[in-house]
Amino acid sequence: MNKLKQISVYGILIVSSIISIFPFFFMIVSATNKSVDVSSGKLLPGTNLFTNIKNLLATVEIGQALLNSAIIAVTTTVLALLVASLAGYGFEIYRSRAKDIVFNILLLSMMIPFAALMVPLFRMFGTISEIAPVIGIDTLASVVIPTITTAFLIFFFRQNTKMFPKELLEAGRMDGVSELGLFFRIYIPTMKTTYAAAAIITFMSSWNNYLWPLVVLQSPKNQTIPLLISSLGSSYSPDYGVIMLAIVIATLPTALIFFFLQKYFVAGMMGSIK
Amino acid sequence: METTNLNKSIKQKSEKYKFKPKKGLIGWIFILISVILICLFYFYPMLQALLLSFQSGAGVNLQFVGLENYTRLFSDPTFLAALFNTVIFFLIQVPFMIILALMFSVMLNNKKLKFKGLFRTAIFLPAVTSLVAYSVIFKYLFSNNGIINTILMNLSIISEPILWMSDPFWAKIVIILAITWRWVGYNMIFYLSALQNVDESIYEAARMDGASAFQQFFKITIPMLKPIILFTSITSTIGTLQLFDEPMNITGGGPGNATLTISQYIYDLSFEYTPDFGYASAVSFAIVVMIVFFSIIQFKLAGDKK
Numbered sequence: 001m002n003k004l005k006q007i008s009v010y011g012i013l014i015v016s017s018i019i020s021i022f023p024f025f026f027m028i029v030s031a032t033n034k035s036v037d038v039s040s041g042k043l044l045p046g047t048n049l050f051t052n053i054k055n056l057l058a059t060v061e062i063g064q065a066l067l068n069s070a071i072i073a074v075t076t077t078v079l080a081l082l083v084a085s086l087a088g089y090g091f092e093i094y095r096s097r098a099k100d101i102v103f104n105i106l107l108l109s110m111m112i113p114f115a116a117l118m119v120p121l122f123r124m125f126g127t128i129s130e131i132a133p134v135i136g137i138d139t140l141a142s143v144v145i146p147t148i149t150t151a152f153l154i155f156f157f158r159q160n161t162k163m164f165p166k167e168l169l170e171a172g173r174m175d176g177v178s179e180l181g182l183f184f185r186i187y188i189p190t191m192k193t194t195y196a197a198a199a200i201i202t203f204m205s206s207w208n209n210y211l212w213p214l215v216v217l218q219s220p221k222n223q224t225i226p227l228l229i230s231s232l233g234s235s236y237s238p239d240y241g242v243i244m245l246a247i248v249i250a251t252l253p254t255a256l257i258f259f260f261l262q263k264y265f266v267a268g269m270m271g272s273i274k
Numbered sequence: 275m276e277t278t279n280l281n282k283s284i285k286q287k288s289e290k291y292k293f294k295p296k297k298g299l300i301g302w303i304f305i306l307i308s309v310i311l312i313c314l315f316y317f318y319p320m321l322q323a324l325l326l327s328f329q330s331g332a333g334v335n336l337q338f339v340g341l342e343n344y345t346r347l348f349s350d351p352t353f354l355a356a357l358f359n360t361v362i363f364f365l366i367q368v369p370f371m372i373i374l375a376l377m378f379s380v381m382l383n384n385k386k387l388k389f390k391g392l393f394r395t396a397i398f399l400p401a402v403t404s405l406v407a408y409s410v411i412f413k414y415l416f417s418n419n420g421i422i423n424t425i426l427m428n429l430s431i432i433s434e435p436i437l438w439m440s441d442p443f444w445a446k447i448v449i450i451l452a453i454t455w456r457w458v459g460y461n462m463i464f465y466l467s468a469l470q471n472v473d474e475s476i477y478e479a480a481r482m483d484g485a486s487a488f489q490q491f492f493k494i495t496i497p498m499l500k501p502i503i504l505f506t507s508i509t510s511t512i513g514t515l516q517l518f519d520e521p522m523n524i525t526g527g528g529p530g531n532a533t534l535t536i537s538q539y540i541y542d543l544s545f546e547y548t549p550d551f552g553y554a555s556a557v558s559f560a561i562v563v564m565i566v567f568f569s570i571i572q573f574k575l576a577g578d579k580k
Contacts, residue, residue: 012377013378016393017393020396020399020455024399026415041424086308087307090304094304095301106312111512112320113537113562114516115516116540118544119540119544229406229407230523232410244411247410257402
């Protein structure tokens, strides 16, 4: 009886692992195959990789899209970390009843679905376009600006600041460090793990963001990776090998982050529930 | 270096001085940028959406129409279809995924299990994919002559291909399977880390009293993990009620409107059809109401069990 139970546990885990990995396997193998072979269900690596690379470069501006996505994700991450950690620190270190009320009001914004904000934001950036076209509709800046601050990230930093050794600050004050100096010279260097985890969360969600760029970006030169994949996927005569290659390239950065920074990745997930 | 030096000097000083929050304006300066940005990009647009929802018209020619948009909701078959689909996705997918994630976490929490790390990584791996990228892969995997049908037929599970993409029922199943594939491992990690904090001796005591594995699961594991289950079910609820990327890229909302979600309908109303921003805003408040409603219900359910 116990043996049977053990076998079924391993059976379930093996089958589930195969199901989890199969789409990755399919994607990588298909990237090396001709379109016909992919649609006929070939599951062995082929020899068409270099042709697929050539065709991909010929049909879409994947280099430009990678660059756009990278610019957006890096800018968002740097600004988001700075703004949210300042706030998380402020709410916790300079705690007062009034600030706690403000904090709770900010948290309410997590309940607002993006679909409800999309139209007003689009109209807002339409107005901005008339005054300052460089940050208006169809610019990379317009993707970054509304996504810099999330209540989640402020919450994340506040939760982690609870464990920050506050004696460090008192000591700094004794040594005559200014309040802003305490933040930049003591808090930031001490909280490296928190920043790393927050950077991963923000980078991933910015890299993968789809709906807002779809709304606000129009010209092909501003296309991001998710927009490019989506338009490739919905083309009328799809070249499956080429599409799968594009997806492999799009998935690579986040997969590498996961494999090399797994510790911070999980810390980022857990940091929100401490 | 600087911090280690500081560390030493603190140890001496902290005995004399206890940390007190500093009063005054300085604290507000730290939170100022965030407060402005959240008001500007969340609360102000939300207010705008509310005002827009009382107006109607094509493009920028908007007129005040009172509650007309809201009454229109109840007689709009596309909205009702999108509402139905979204609720179905939420009611089936969220519990299905949470139960699977709980099952995996209990299995992987077993100390005697071999290849634990391998299984954990494999099941978590889907969580690193971009929503658009995995959606496109699923679209091809589940196409009518795709690899899933081929495999199922070779294994003699089915005798003829399932029309995943052209049958309203199966199209919904594909969306549910896809989201579950993407998020089970993610949720499992939360449960696993919570389970590691549960004292093993509780289970030992239960086994001594003759509790079965099922009883242990429902009487010990579930109550112990309740806060974290609540957290994951609320975040999953908010996510599923806003579903957009997957139906957009796997089924395009079809066949017919069988997988159309509310977010997708708002997008269509605003940017695909002749833009009707007023009505689109009224539709978006349907999601707001549902998020608040289902979150409260879940809090209540979790509270009552105590």
